[in-house]
Amino acid sequence: MNGNGVAADAIDVSGLVKRFDTRAVLDSIDLRVPRGQVIGLLGLNGSGKSTLIKCLLGLLKADEGSATVLGTAAWQLADREKARIGYVPQEATLYPWLTVSQTVAYVSSFYPSWDRAWGEELLRRWDLPLGQRVGPLSVGQKQKLALVLALGHRPELLILDEPVASLDPVARRWFLETVLETAGDGAGTVLFSTHITSDLERVASHVALLREGKVTFHDEIDVLKDRVKRLRIEAAADLPADLHLPGTLRQEVRGRQALVTVDGVDAALVAGVRERFAAEVVIDNLNLEEIFLELHDGEAAATNRAR
Amino acid sequence: MSQPPPIFVVHPSSGVPIYRQLIDQVEALVAGGRLRPGDTVPSVRQVAAALGINPMTVSKAWSRLEADGVLERDRGRGMVVAVSRDREAGSLAERKAQVRPLVDQAVVRGLQLGLTPAQLMAVVKTSLEEKAT
Numbered sequence: 465m466n467g468n469g470v471a472a473d474a475i476d477v478s479g480l481v482k483r484f485d486t487r488a489v490l491d492s493i494d495l496r497v498p499r500g501q502v503i504g505l506l507g508l509n510g511s512g513k514s515t516l517i518k519c520l521l522g523l524l525k526a527d528e529g530s531a532t533v534l535g536t537a538a539w540q541l542a543d544r545e546k547a548r549i550g551y552v553p554q555e556a557t558l559y560p561w562l563t564v565s566q567t568v569a570y571v572s573s574f575y576p577s578w579d580r581a582w583g584e585e586l587l588r589r590w591d592l593p594l595g596q597r598v599g600p601l602s603v604g605q606k607q608k609l610a611l612v613l614a615l616g617h618r619p620e621l622l623i624l625d626e627p628v629a630s631l632d633p634v635a636r637r638w639f640l641e642t643v644l645e646t647a648g649d650g651a652g653t654v655l656f657s658t659h660i661t662s663d664l665e666r667v668a669s670h671v672a673l674l675r676e677g678k679v680t681f682h683d684e685i686d687v688l689k690d691r692v693k694r695l696r697i698e699a700a701a702d703l704p705a706d707l708h709l710p711g712t713l714r715q716e717v718r719g720r721q722a723l724v725t726v727d728g729v730d731a732a733l734v735a736g737v738r739e740r741f742a743a744e745v746v747i748d749n750l751n752l753e754e755i756f757l758e759l760h761d762g763e764a765a766a767t768n769r770a771r
Numbered sequence: 772m773s774q775p776p777p778i779f780v781v782h783p784s785s786g787v788p789i790y791r792q793l794i795d796q797v798e799a800l801v802a803g804g805r806l807r808p809g810d811t812v813p814s815v816r817q818v819a820a821a822l823g824i825n826p827m828t829v830s831k832a833w834s835r836l837e838a839d840g841v842l843e844r845d846r847g848r849g850m851v852v853a854v855s856r857d858r859e860a861g862s863l864a865e866r867k868a869q870v871r872p873l874v875d876q877a878v879v880r881g882l883q884l885g886l887t888p889a890q891l892m893a894v895v896k897t898s899l900e901e902k903a904t
Contacts, residue, residue, distance in 0.1 A: 502825055641823050665783040669827040686788035686831070732888035749786025 474499045474621050474653035475520060479529030482515055489515045491677040492529065497653060497670075499620075502643065504664035504685075505657040506756060507674035513657040514554065516674070517625050520655075521551055534621055547575050550619030554626050556610030560599030564592050564609060568616070575617035583616035589638065603630040611639065615646065622646055624656035628663055636660075640667045661753040671752070673759065680759065685752060692755045693729040697722040699743035707741075709733065713758050725750070725758045781822055789824055793832035801841060801852055802864070808854040812842060839863050 475497035482490040490512045497503050507513050518524040519531050522538045531538040536545045558567060568587065572578040587594065590608040593601075598609065607630050614622065622643070628636045644667055646652040658664055664671060665685060673681040681688060692713070697703070699720045707715060711728040726733065734745050750758065781792045800806040815833060819826035833850055836842040841863060843853040881891040 502827075637823060641820075644819065644823065644825065662784045665789070666823060667825050669825045686790055686828070689786060689788045730892070732892050735888045751784045751786045753784070754786065 472499065473497060473532070474501070474534060475655065476532040477516075477520070477529070478531075480516075480519060480526050480531055481528035482512075482519055482524060483527050489677050490519065490526075493677070493679055495672055495679060495682060497655060499653050500651060501670055502654045502668045503656075503670040503672060504668035505655060505672050505674060506659065506661065506664060506752075507657070508659070508760070511674045512677040513674055514625055517623055517655075517657060520623060521549070547577060547617060548620045550614035550617065550622045552607075552610045552614045552624045552627050554629070556606055556613075558598045558606060558609065561597060563595055563597050564601075565594040567598055567609065568612065571613045572616055578617045582618065583612060586612045586615060586642070589642075590635070604632060604635060607631055608635065608639075611642070615642065618652075619646075620652060622652065622654045622656075624654070626658060627656055628658065628660060636663060643667055661751070661756060665752050673756065675760070688752070688755060689749065691729070692725065692727050692750055692758065694723060694725045694748040694750055694754075694758070695729070695734070695737065696746040696748060697724065697737060697741065697743045698745075699741040701742070703741060703743075707737070709737065714761050779818060779822060781824060783824065789828045790832040790835065793818070793829065794835055797832070797836055798841060798863070806852050808852050810852045811845075811848050812850045812852065814849050840866075 473496050475495065477493050477495040480490055480493040481488055493512075493516060495516075505513050505516065515524065519526050520533055520538050522533075522541045525539050533541065534545055534548055536542075541549075559570075562570065564587070568583055572580070572583060590612065592605060592609055592612070598606065601609070607627070611627065614624070624643075628639055631639060640663055643654055643656070646654060654668075656664075656668075669684055669686075670682070671685050671688065672679050695709075697707075699722075702719050703717050703722050705717055707717065707722060707724060709715075709724055709726055710733070711726045713725040713727055715722060715724040729747065734747065737743055737745050779793060779796050781789050783789055785792065787795075797806070797812065806812065812833070813821075815826050815829045818824075818829045822829075833842060837844065837850070840853055842850045845851045877895075878891060881894065886894070
Protein backbone atom coordinates (compact mmCIF):
# COMPACT_ATOMS: atom_id res chain seq x y z
CA MET A 465 0.00 0.00 0.00
CA ASN A 466 1.23 3.49 -0.68
CA GLY A 467 0.33 6.67 1.15
CA ASN A 468 -3.03 7.00 -0.58
CA GLY A 469 -4.14 3.62 0.66
CA VAL A 470 -3.99 2.29 -2.88
CA ALA A 471 -2.64 -1.23 -3.22
CA ALA A 472 0.28 -1.52 -5.61
CA ASP A 473 -1.09 -4.73 -7.04
CA ALA A 474 -4.49 -4.93 -8.66
CA ILE A 475 -4.58 -8.65 -7.97
CA ASP A 476 -2.64 -10.61 -5.39
CA VAL A 477 -3.40 -14.30 -5.10
CA SER A 478 -1.39 -16.45 -2.77
CA GLY A 479 -1.61 -20.17 -2.11
CA LEU A 480 -5.17 -20.26 -3.31
CA VAL A 481 -6.90 -23.64 -3.22
CA LYS A 482 -10.46 -24.25 -4.35
CA ARG A 483 -12.02 -27.68 -4.09
CA PHE A 484 -15.26 -28.96 -5.52
CA ASP A 485 -16.09 -31.94 -3.32
CA THR A 486 -12.63 -33.38 -2.81
CA ARG A 487 -11.19 -32.43 -6.19
CA ALA A 488 -8.85 -29.42 -6.14
CA VAL A 489 -9.85 -27.33 -9.14
CA LEU A 490 -7.33 -24.68 -8.13
CA ASP A 491 -4.23 -26.09 -6.53
CA SER A 492 -2.14 -23.54 -4.67
CA ILE A 493 -2.27 -20.65 -7.11
CA ASP A 494 0.10 -17.70 -6.76
CA LEU A 495 -0.53 -14.76 -9.06
CA ARG A 496 0.42 -11.12 -8.66
CA VAL A 497 -0.82 -8.58 -11.20
CA PRO A 498 0.53 -5.04 -10.80
CA ARG A 499 -1.72 -2.12 -11.69
CA GLY A 500 -1.77 -1.16 -15.36
CA GLN A 501 -0.91 -4.60 -16.64
CA VAL A 502 -2.81 -6.47 -19.32
CA ILE A 503 -2.56 -10.16 -18.53
CA GLY A 504 -4.02 -13.13 -20.34
CA LEU A 505 -5.03 -16.31 -18.59
CA LEU A 506 -4.45 -19.19 -20.94
CA GLY A 507 -5.50 -22.76 -20.37
CA LEU A 508 -7.46 -25.66 -21.75
CA ASN A 509 -11.12 -26.09 -20.91
CA GLY A 510 -11.34 -27.31 -17.35
CA SER A 511 -7.95 -25.95 -16.33
CA GLY A 512 -9.57 -23.70 -13.72
CA LYS A 513 -9.69 -20.31 -15.50
CA SER A 514 -13.32 -19.53 -14.72
CA THR A 515 -13.02 -20.80 -11.16
CA LEU A 516 -10.03 -18.53 -10.55
CA ILE A 517 -11.92 -15.56 -11.96
CA LYS A 518 -14.91 -16.31 -9.75
CA CYS A 519 -12.63 -16.47 -6.70
CA LEU A 520 -11.21 -13.06 -7.65
CA LEU A 521 -14.67 -11.57 -7.83
CA GLY A 522 -15.78 -13.05 -4.53
CA LEU A 523 -18.34 -15.23 -6.28
CA LEU A 524 -16.63 -18.33 -4.92
CA LYS A 525 -14.85 -18.63 -1.60
CA ALA A 526 -11.34 -20.03 -1.56
CA ASP A 527 -10.80 -23.07 0.65
CA GLU A 528 -7.23 -22.08 1.42
CA GLY A 529 -4.94 -19.16 0.69
CA SER A 530 -5.95 -15.64 -0.15
CA ALA A 531 -7.15 -13.52 -3.05
CA THR A 532 -6.80 -9.76 -2.73
CA VAL A 533 -8.34 -7.50 -5.35
CA LEU A 534 -7.67 -3.74 -5.41
CA GLY A 535 -6.40 -4.04 -1.87
CA THR A 536 -9.44 -5.83 -0.45
CA ALA A 537 -9.94 -9.52 0.26
CA ALA A 538 -12.01 -10.83 -2.65
CA TRP A 539 -14.53 -12.55 -0.41
CA GLN A 540 -15.15 -9.26 1.43
CA LEU A 541 -15.55 -6.96 -1.57
CA ALA A 542 -18.27 -4.44 -0.77
CA ASP A 543 -20.33 -2.46 -3.27
CA ARG A 544 -17.86 0.40 -3.12
CA GLU A 545 -14.99 -1.82 -4.28
CA LYS A 546 -17.12 -3.75 -6.72
CA ALA A 547 -17.95 -0.46 -8.44
CA ARG A 548 -14.26 -0.21 -9.35
CA ILE A 549 -14.31 -3.56 -11.13
CA GLY A 550 -15.76 -4.44 -14.49
CA TYR A 551 -16.65 -8.04 -15.21
CA VAL A 552 -17.90 -9.86 -18.27
CA PRO A 553 -18.84 -13.48 -17.66
CA GLN A 554 -18.78 -16.17 -20.30
CA GLU A 555 -22.52 -15.89 -20.64
CA ALA A 556 -23.92 -12.52 -19.76
CA THR A 557 -27.06 -12.40 -17.62
CA LEU A 558 -29.31 -9.86 -19.27
CA TYR A 559 -33.04 -9.22 -18.98
CA PRO A 560 -34.56 -10.25 -22.30
CA TRP A 561 -37.59 -7.97 -21.95
CA LEU A 562 -35.57 -4.75 -21.57
CA THR A 563 -34.36 -2.80 -24.59
CA VAL A 564 -30.68 -2.06 -25.06
CA SER A 565 -31.00 1.50 -23.78
CA GLN A 566 -33.21 0.42 -20.85
CA THR A 567 -30.58 -2.15 -19.90
CA VAL A 568 -27.84 0.46 -19.95
CA ALA A 569 -29.98 2.88 -17.93
CA TYR A 570 -30.80 0.17 -15.38
CA VAL A 571 -27.23 -1.08 -14.91
CA SER A 572 -25.67 2.39 -14.92
CA SER A 573 -27.92 3.43 -12.02
CA PHE A 574 -25.89 1.13 -9.76
CA TYR A 575 -22.64 2.93 -10.53
CA PRO A 576 -21.95 6.41 -9.14
CA SER A 577 -19.00 6.69 -11.51
CA TRP A 578 -20.90 5.74 -14.69
CA ASP A 579 -19.57 7.81 -17.60
CA ARG A 580 -22.60 8.50 -19.79
CA ALA A 581 -20.72 9.94 -22.75
CA TRP A 582 -18.33 6.98 -22.76
CA GLY A 583 -21.21 4.51 -22.52
CA GLU A 584 -22.97 6.13 -25.46
CA GLU A 585 -19.74 6.22 -27.42
CA LEU A 586 -19.28 2.49 -26.86
CA LEU A 587 -22.87 1.72 -27.89
CA ARG A 588 -22.31 3.69 -31.09
CA ARG A 589 -18.97 2.08 -31.75
CA TRP A 590 -20.39 -1.37 -31.29
CA ASP A 591 -23.39 -0.49 -33.43
CA LEU A 592 -25.92 -1.78 -30.90
CA PRO A 593 -29.63 -1.23 -31.70
CA LEU A 594 -30.74 0.98 -28.79
CA GLY A 595 -34.48 0.48 -29.18
CA GLN A 596 -34.42 -3.28 -29.60
CA ARG A 597 -35.24 -5.77 -26.90
CA VAL A 598 -32.28 -7.73 -25.61
CA GLY A 599 -33.95 -11.16 -25.91
CA PRO A 600 -33.74 -11.62 -29.67
CA LEU A 601 -30.23 -10.14 -30.02
CA SER A 602 -27.55 -12.43 -31.42
CA VAL A 603 -25.02 -14.00 -29.06
CA GLY A 604 -22.35 -11.63 -30.36
CA GLN A 605 -24.52 -8.57 -29.80
CA LYS A 606 -25.32 -9.68 -26.26
CA GLN A 607 -21.62 -10.08 -25.62
CA LYS A 608 -20.99 -6.57 -26.89
CA LEU A 609 -23.73 -5.19 -24.66
CA ALA A 610 -22.21 -6.99 -21.69
CA LEU A 611 -18.89 -5.34 -22.53
CA VAL A 612 -20.47 -1.89 -22.63
CA LEU A 613 -22.00 -2.60 -19.22
CA ALA A 614 -18.60 -3.67 -17.88
CA LEU A 615 -16.70 -0.70 -19.31
CA GLY A 616 -19.17 2.16 -18.85
CA HIS A 617 -18.13 3.00 -15.30
CA ARG A 618 -14.47 3.11 -16.31
CA PRO A 619 -13.36 0.32 -14.02
CA GLU A 620 -9.87 0.25 -12.54
CA LEU A 621 -9.84 -3.49 -13.01
CA LEU A 622 -11.47 -5.27 -15.91
CA ILE A 623 -11.97 -9.01 -15.66
CA LEU A 624 -13.16 -10.88 -18.71
CA ASP A 625 -13.95 -14.55 -18.97
CA GLU A 626 -13.57 -15.68 -22.60
CA PRO A 627 -14.78 -12.28 -23.76
CA VAL A 628 -14.31 -12.71 -27.48
CA ALA A 629 -15.43 -16.28 -27.97
CA SER A 630 -18.63 -15.27 -29.73
CA LEU A 631 -17.40 -12.19 -31.56
CA ASP A 632 -16.51 -12.06 -35.24
CA PRO A 633 -12.95 -11.00 -36.18
CA VAL A 634 -13.90 -7.36 -36.84
CA ALA A 635 -15.72 -7.03 -33.53
CA ARG A 636 -12.84 -8.78 -31.79
CA ARG A 637 -10.40 -6.22 -33.13
CA TRP A 638 -12.64 -3.39 -31.94
CA PHE A 639 -12.94 -5.03 -28.61
CA LEU A 640 -9.19 -5.45 -28.19
CA GLU A 641 -8.62 -1.82 -29.07
CA THR A 642 -11.12 -0.82 -26.41
CA VAL A 643 -9.34 -3.00 -23.89
CA LEU A 644 -6.05 -1.29 -24.75
CA GLU A 645 -7.72 2.08 -24.37
CA THR A 646 -8.84 1.04 -20.90
CA ALA A 647 -5.28 0.13 -20.00
CA GLY A 648 -3.73 2.81 -22.17
CA ASP A 649 -2.85 5.37 -19.55
CA GLY A 650 -1.26 2.76 -17.36
CA ALA A 651 -3.96 2.99 -14.71
CA GLY A 652 -6.38 0.31 -15.82
CA THR A 653 -5.62 -3.34 -15.23
CA VAL A 654 -7.07 -6.05 -17.44
CA LEU A 655 -7.20 -9.77 -16.83
CA PHE A 656 -8.82 -11.89 -19.47
CA SER A 657 -9.09 -15.59 -20.00
CA THR A 658 -9.06 -16.90 -23.50
CA HIS A 659 -8.00 -19.73 -25.70
CA ILE A 660 -7.46 -17.47 -28.71
CA THR A 661 -3.72 -17.00 -28.41
CA SER A 662 -3.40 -14.45 -31.23
CA ASP A 663 -5.60 -11.96 -29.34
CA LEU A 664 -3.54 -12.46 -26.26
CA GLU A 665 -0.27 -11.94 -28.14
CA ARG A 666 -1.52 -8.67 -29.48
CA VAL A 667 -2.80 -6.92 -26.38
CA ALA A 668 -1.42 -8.68 -23.34
CA SER A 669 2.06 -8.00 -22.07
CA HIS A 670 1.93 -10.92 -19.67
CA VAL A 671 0.50 -14.39 -19.69
CA ALA A 672 -0.29 -16.93 -17.00
CA LEU A 673 -0.58 -20.51 -18.19
CA LEU A 674 -3.02 -22.53 -16.17
CA ARG A 675 -2.89 -26.29 -16.26
CA GLU A 676 -4.94 -28.59 -14.09
CA GLY A 677 -5.42 -25.93 -11.46
CA LYS A 678 -1.80 -24.83 -11.31
CA VAL A 679 0.01 -21.84 -12.79
CA THR A 680 2.73 -23.46 -14.87
CA PHE A 681 4.17 -20.24 -16.28
CA HIS A 682 3.69 -16.58 -15.45
CA ASP A 683 5.79 -13.89 -17.08
CA GLU A 684 5.99 -11.59 -20.05
CA ILE A 685 4.87 -13.16 -23.31
CA ASP A 686 8.11 -11.89 -24.84
CA VAL A 687 10.12 -13.67 -22.18
CA LEU A 688 8.27 -16.90 -22.91
CA LYS A 689 8.97 -16.52 -26.63
CA ASP A 690 12.62 -15.75 -25.99
CA ARG A 691 12.98 -18.72 -23.67
CA VAL A 692 11.21 -21.52 -25.48
CA LYS A 693 12.66 -22.48 -28.85
CA ARG A 694 12.62 -25.54 -31.04
CA LEU A 695 15.95 -26.95 -32.19
CA ARG A 696 16.10 -28.79 -35.48
CA ILE A 697 19.13 -31.01 -35.22
CA GLU A 698 20.75 -32.91 -38.03
CA ALA A 699 23.74 -34.96 -36.90
CA ALA A 700 26.49 -36.74 -38.76
CA ALA A 701 25.53 -40.09 -37.21
CA ASP A 702 22.42 -41.59 -35.61
CA LEU A 703 21.36 -39.76 -32.49
CA PRO A 704 20.56 -41.38 -29.12
CA ALA A 705 16.88 -41.72 -28.28
CA ASP A 706 17.24 -39.16 -25.51
CA LEU A 707 19.57 -36.22 -26.07
CA HIS A 708 19.39 -35.22 -22.37
CA LEU A 709 19.26 -31.52 -23.14
CA PRO A 710 18.47 -29.40 -20.07
CA GLY A 711 14.99 -27.87 -20.15
CA THR A 712 13.65 -30.31 -22.72
CA LEU A 713 9.89 -29.99 -23.08
CA ARG A 714 9.48 -32.40 -25.94
CA GLN A 715 11.80 -34.32 -28.20
CA GLU A 716 11.36 -36.36 -31.29
CA VAL A 717 14.39 -38.31 -32.51
CA ARG A 718 14.44 -40.05 -35.87
CA GLY A 719 17.79 -41.45 -36.91
CA ARG A 720 20.16 -38.58 -37.55
CA GLN A 721 17.46 -35.96 -37.12
CA ALA A 722 15.82 -34.61 -34.01
CA LEU A 723 13.31 -31.95 -33.05
CA VAL A 724 13.75 -30.78 -29.48
CA THR A 725 11.72 -28.06 -27.81
CA VAL A 726 13.74 -26.53 -25.02
CA ASP A 727 12.87 -24.08 -22.27
CA GLY A 728 15.94 -21.91 -21.76
CA VAL A 729 17.87 -22.02 -25.00
CA ASP A 730 21.15 -20.14 -25.03
CA ALA A 731 24.20 -20.02 -27.25
CA ALA A 732 26.12 -22.39 -25.00
CA LEU A 733 23.47 -25.07 -25.24
CA VAL A 734 23.34 -24.83 -29.01
CA ALA A 735 27.14 -24.87 -29.27
CA GLY A 736 27.19 -27.92 -27.01
CA VAL A 737 24.78 -29.81 -29.26
CA ARG A 738 26.78 -28.87 -32.35
CA GLU A 739 29.93 -30.17 -30.74
CA ARG A 740 28.63 -33.32 -29.06
CA PHE A 741 26.76 -34.68 -32.05
CA ALA A 742 28.71 -33.01 -34.86
CA ALA A 743 25.35 -31.62 -35.84
CA GLU A 744 23.79 -28.77 -37.74
CA VAL A 745 21.37 -26.93 -35.49
CA VAL A 746 18.62 -24.60 -36.66
CA ILE A 747 16.67 -22.66 -34.05
CA ASP A 748 12.96 -22.20 -34.70
CA ASN A 749 10.99 -19.42 -33.05
CA LEU A 750 7.65 -20.54 -31.69
CA ASN A 751 4.53 -18.49 -31.28
CA LEU A 752 2.33 -18.62 -28.21
CA GLU A 753 0.00 -21.27 -29.60
CA GLU A 754 2.92 -23.50 -30.56
CA ILE A 755 4.54 -23.04 -27.17
CA PHE A 756 1.24 -23.79 -25.46
CA LEU A 757 0.87 -27.00 -27.46
CA GLU A 758 4.48 -28.03 -26.86
CA LEU A 759 4.10 -27.50 -23.12
CA HIS A 760 1.01 -29.66 -23.03
CA ASP A 761 2.31 -32.30 -25.42
CA GLY A 762 5.58 -32.46 -23.56
CA GLU A 763 3.96 -33.10 -20.23
CA ALA A 764 1.60 -35.65 -21.72
CA ALA A 765 4.57 -37.42 -23.30
CA ALA A 766 6.49 -37.39 -20.02
CA THR A 767 3.50 -38.90 -18.23
CA ASN A 768 3.25 -41.61 -20.86
CA ARG A 769 6.91 -42.46 -20.47
CA ALA A 770 6.52 -42.71 -16.71
CA ARG A 771 3.72 -45.24 -17.07
CA MET B 772 10.56 17.68 -47.63
CA SER B 773 10.04 15.47 -44.64
CA GLN B 774 9.18 11.89 -45.42
CA PRO B 775 5.92 10.38 -44.25
CA PRO B 776 6.29 8.59 -40.91
CA PRO B 777 7.49 5.01 -41.31
CA ILE B 778 4.90 2.30 -41.34
CA PHE B 779 5.48 -0.64 -39.07
CA VAL B 780 3.99 -4.04 -39.60
CA VAL B 781 3.86 -6.61 -36.84
CA HIS B 782 2.71 -10.19 -36.76
CA PRO B 783 1.61 -10.84 -33.19
CA SER B 784 1.41 -14.58 -33.82
CA SER B 785 4.92 -14.89 -35.11
CA GLY B 786 7.40 -16.68 -32.89
CA VAL B 787 9.45 -13.49 -32.82
CA PRO B 788 8.33 -11.26 -29.94
CA ILE B 789 6.57 -8.11 -31.15
CA TYR B 790 9.17 -5.80 -29.57
CA ARG B 791 11.90 -7.60 -31.52
CA GLN B 792 9.96 -7.19 -34.74
CA LEU B 793 9.77 -3.45 -34.08
CA ILE B 794 13.48 -3.25 -33.22
CA ASP B 795 14.38 -5.08 -36.45
CA GLN B 796 12.21 -2.75 -38.50
CA VAL B 797 13.63 0.43 -36.98
CA GLU B 798 17.17 -0.87 -37.46
CA ALA B 799 16.38 -1.74 -41.06
CA LEU B 800 14.87 1.69 -41.70
CA VAL B 801 17.94 3.35 -40.18
CA ALA B 802 20.38 1.11 -42.04
CA GLY B 803 18.49 1.68 -45.28
CA GLY B 804 18.55 5.44 -44.80
CA ARG B 805 14.78 5.82 -44.72
CA LEU B 806 15.19 7.08 -41.19
CA ARG B 807 18.06 9.54 -40.93
CA PRO B 808 19.89 10.76 -37.84
CA GLY B 809 17.65 13.32 -36.17
CA ASP B 810 14.41 12.00 -37.67
CA THR B 811 11.66 11.45 -35.13
CA VAL B 812 10.11 8.05 -34.74
CA PRO B 813 6.38 7.84 -33.90
CA SER B 814 5.51 7.91 -30.21
CA VAL B 815 4.74 4.79 -28.19
CA ARG B 816 1.09 5.77 -28.11
CA GLN B 817 0.88 6.35 -31.87
CA VAL B 818 2.49 3.05 -32.75
CA ALA B 819 0.45 1.10 -30.18
CA ALA B 820 -2.80 2.63 -31.41
CA ALA B 821 -1.98 2.17 -35.09
CA LEU B 822 -1.05 -1.48 -34.67
CA GLY B 823 -3.55 -2.31 -31.93
CA ILE B 824 -0.84 -3.63 -29.62
CA ASN B 825 0.05 -3.12 -25.99
CA PRO B 826 1.90 0.21 -25.45
CA MET B 827 4.31 -1.53 -23.06
CA THR B 828 5.55 -3.61 -25.99
CA VAL B 829 6.36 -0.53 -28.06
CA SER B 830 7.90 1.16 -25.08
CA LYS B 831 10.17 -1.82 -24.54
CA ALA B 832 11.33 -1.76 -28.18
CA TRP B 833 12.08 1.99 -28.04
CA SER B 834 13.98 1.59 -24.76
CA ARG B 835 16.14 -1.21 -26.14
CA LEU B 836 16.86 0.84 -29.26
CA GLU B 837 17.83 3.73 -27.01
CA ALA B 838 20.11 1.46 -24.97
CA ASP B 839 21.71 0.22 -28.18
CA GLY B 840 22.32 3.79 -29.28
CA VAL B 841 20.05 3.58 -32.31
CA LEU B 842 17.54 6.07 -30.91
CA GLU B 843 17.95 8.89 -28.45
CA ARG B 844 15.53 10.94 -26.44
CA ASP B 845 15.19 14.48 -27.65
CA ARG B 846 13.52 16.91 -25.31
CA GLY B 847 10.18 18.04 -26.69
CA ARG B 848 10.39 15.88 -29.79
CA GLY B 849 10.33 12.44 -28.28
CA MET B 850 12.48 9.69 -29.74
CA VAL B 851 14.78 10.51 -32.65
CA VAL B 852 17.33 8.53 -34.58
CA ALA B 853 20.62 8.99 -32.74
CA VAL B 854 22.90 11.65 -34.14
CA SER B 855 25.86 11.91 -31.80
CA ARG B 856 26.91 8.34 -31.18
CA ASP B 857 26.35 7.32 -34.77
CA ARG B 858 28.89 9.80 -36.08
CA GLU B 859 31.48 8.81 -33.53
CA ALA B 860 31.24 5.09 -33.59
CA GLY B 861 29.26 3.99 -36.61
CA SER B 862 26.09 1.95 -36.66
CA LEU B 863 25.38 -0.80 -34.18
CA ALA B 864 26.25 -3.41 -36.79
CA GLU B 865 29.57 -1.70 -37.49
CA ARG B 866 30.37 -1.43 -33.81
CA LYS B 867 29.48 -5.08 -33.31
CA ALA B 868 31.74 -6.01 -36.22
CA GLN B 869 34.51 -4.02 -34.58
CA VAL B 870 34.39 -5.94 -31.33
CA ARG B 871 33.94 -9.34 -32.96
CA PRO B 872 37.64 -10.26 -33.60
CA LEU B 873 38.48 -9.51 -29.97
CA VAL B 874 35.68 -11.76 -28.80
CA ASP B 875 36.76 -14.49 -31.22
CA GLN B 876 40.28 -14.41 -29.77
CA ALA B 877 39.03 -14.78 -26.24
CA VAL B 878 36.67 -17.60 -27.18
CA VAL B 879 39.37 -19.56 -29.00
CA ARG B 880 41.77 -19.19 -26.07
CA GLY B 881 39.07 -20.22 -23.62
CA LEU B 882 38.22 -23.36 -25.59
CA GLN B 883 41.90 -24.25 -25.83
CA LEU B 884 42.12 -23.97 -22.07
CA GLY B 885 39.28 -26.50 -21.83
CA LEU B 886 36.54 -24.17 -20.65
CA THR B 887 32.99 -25.15 -21.58
CA PRO B 888 30.83 -22.62 -23.45
CA ALA B 889 28.83 -22.05 -20.26
CA GLN B 890 31.98 -21.41 -18.28
CA LEU B 891 33.18 -18.99 -20.94
CA MET B 892 29.87 -17.15 -20.86
CA ALA B 893 30.20 -16.89 -17.09
CA VAL B 894 33.62 -15.26 -17.48
CA VAL B 895 32.21 -12.74 -19.97
CA LYS B 896 29.28 -12.06 -17.68
CA THR B 897 31.52 -11.42 -14.71
CA SER B 898 33.67 -9.08 -16.75
CA LEU B 899 30.59 -7.22 -17.93
CA GLU B 900 29.21 -6.91 -14.45
CA GLU B 901 32.49 -5.43 -13.24
CA LYS B 902 33.07 -3.05 -16.13
CA ALA B 903 29.66 -2.02 -17.42
CA THR B 904 28.58 -0.18 -14.31
